[in-house]
Amino acid sequence: MIALVLAAAMPLTFAAPASAQDKHVPKAQAWAEKTLREWMKDPVVIAAVKAQNVKHADLSQDKIDALDKQWRAETKASAKPLINEVMGNVLSAFLKKKEAEGKGLVTEIFVMDNKGLNVGQSDVTSDYWQGDEAKWQKTFSVGPTAVFVDKVDKDESTQKFQTQVSISIVDGGAVIGAVTVGLDVEMLMDM
Template sequence: MTRSLVSALALAIVPHMAFASDFDSAMQTFVDENASAWLQSEVLISAITNQNQDTGSFDATMIETLDTQWRSEVGSASELIDGVLINSAADFLRERVAESNGQITEVFVMDALGLNVAASGATSDYWQGDEDKFQKTFPMGAGATHFSEVEFDESSQTYQAQISITIADPATQSPIGAITIGIDAESLM
């Protein structure tokens, strides 16, 4: 490779890396100033702990069945979806969205299997366990945080990034679930 080609590639990559670093820094500030306090909320801890007791024995077949059911019922009245959207933990999450003045586009909490526990609005699927938002947080232990890339979100019609964080039992610091917060990317710049 010629020296000029290497220089051109470096010039193209460095601004992107600097932008990504600035964006990650802005997301970390959001976590520190807002979301970290939510992770200790009794309403979220109780909801996750209770669901872990109910879903702890679910196998892959059960998870797939529930995820398929969820996907087919999104947009209609459903006991499964209502169980995630109509509870005190979901109310807590919607309050956080309302307080954000548009900065938060969505927020949802998952159990130890990556199944939805509570959400500010219906997600496209019930099982998050096969996605980075869960795989790069919960298995990594207490304090693990994952920042997604900025992407266009069809449901909110905004460019957003997702911040995902492991939620741990406050008494033992053992992971019990995870939270994902969708952030309007423009609000971080």
């Protein structure tokens, strides 16, 4: 009898965190619509994404996979030519400035091209190709008004709870890329 009561109560125990997880979504969506969309209209963002789309127009999936493998290896290596190229560009400098202006709310920013490859970022990501992940698939592939808010996770490096919000980057009504921003959930909920 006790086992049946406990078994019946278990789904309720697991359901509570899931509903608590969703409380951040409206605030993250509102922040993305008000702030992030404006940031992504900047000519620095548009020019960088468009240039990389041209540069990578003929990239095969094999080459994308090779670049991603190179990036992952460079995160642990002393020589980092691909990472340094991306981290040293004008767009990355712009994104680092935006992260700093966030005063702790913004934990990371990275912009992706029309293949899901990093164009610029405020901090080094663990991989170069985001095209196989929801952050790119649920924005770039959806359309110009897409907003995707991911679940809350504990960031191991900062020990803070964060979520990622992603939107499509648009130029002249056409989707040219996507952006993902990490947000500190506690700060977000206090807004």
